[in-house]
Amino acid sequence: MAALSDALLVVAMLGYLAAMIGYAAVYAFGDKGVVARVAERELVGAGGPPVAVVSPIEEVSPPPAPRRTSWAGRIAAGFLVLAAVAQISSLISRGVAGHRLPWGNMYEYVLAATSVAAVAWIIVMVRRPALRHLGLYVALTQVVLLGVAGLILYVPVGPLVPALDSYWLAIHVTAIAISSGVFLIGFVPASLFLIKSGYDKGRNGFPFSLGDRLPAADVLERLSFRLHAFAFPIWTFGALIAGPIWAESAWGRYWGWDPKEVWAFISWIVYAGYLHARATPSVKKTTATWIAVLGFLTMLMNLFGVNIFFTGLHSYGGL
Secondary structure: OOOHHHHHHHHHHHHHHHHHHHHHHHHHHOOOHHHHHHHHHHHOOOOOOOOOOOOOOHHOOOOOOOOOOOOHHHHHHHHHOOOOOOOOHHHHHHHHHHHHOOOOHHHHHHHHHHHHHHHHHHHHHHOOHHHHHHHHHHHHHHHHHHHHHHHOOOOOOOOOOOHHHHOOOHHHHHHHHHHHHHHHHHHHHHHHHHHHHHHHHHOOOOOHHHHOOOOHHHHHHHHHHHHHHHHHHHHHHHHHHHHHHHHHHHHOOOOOOOOHHHHHHHHHHHHHHOOOHHHOOOOOOHHHHHHHHHHHHHHHHHHHHHHHOOOOOOOOOOO
């Protein structure tokens, strides 16, 4: 089962790579892609705007419904779903191999959080088909994080360290993994909103040049806000309620300013600041969104930096 888990992780990474290629084709050759815009300009020519010619049939027939996605987009979405299934199967088979919940070290935690992120994005794709092409950035993020997990964080499957051998693992770490995965998906439209806003203001350099292929800024901002608003209460429960209760049971104190606890609290403060700024009419949405991006950076510090560069009671990442 451990070998199967490793093989399924490779399948998941290849699936996300295939999804990236499909979405790249959508951006290049889709209705709003570069090739389509160049072809449209060539048809218009230099003689001014085109003159619409309407036939009698077109006058009485309703216009055809616009396609929500191209065939390349459908294939890309299919590869992304298959990759998510392979990733979740990898996580499950690793848990079966270890006879425990499969999030006892950094490698397994990254697999768990990104699995939640994949499921969250699939739900977004189903509910908002017009945003499916943003899967390019989701697939890219998944490939990077799974690559880091497989190449740097990987450890052979084994029993839990004594500090984690508790039923609180299923409560505390599960809540943290779910909220972290949703925060990850919320980070994608948040960063794209900043790019789109800069493009709308006339900035043409990279990465703002990507803005002409992105949805409206308000659409991206609302999606990011909803995802963050969903994840924040779960993070609050996992980090500031379940975590201290488990700490009191295991170490005899609710809070000890351990590096992991400190950075979890910093992340909570930043995300609370984002939600407060987002709800304040006088604060610009771009300013609030920058706070959300900062929040995700603190999450990365909490995951990688604390486990790699600091020593504390939570130093059981397996590195």
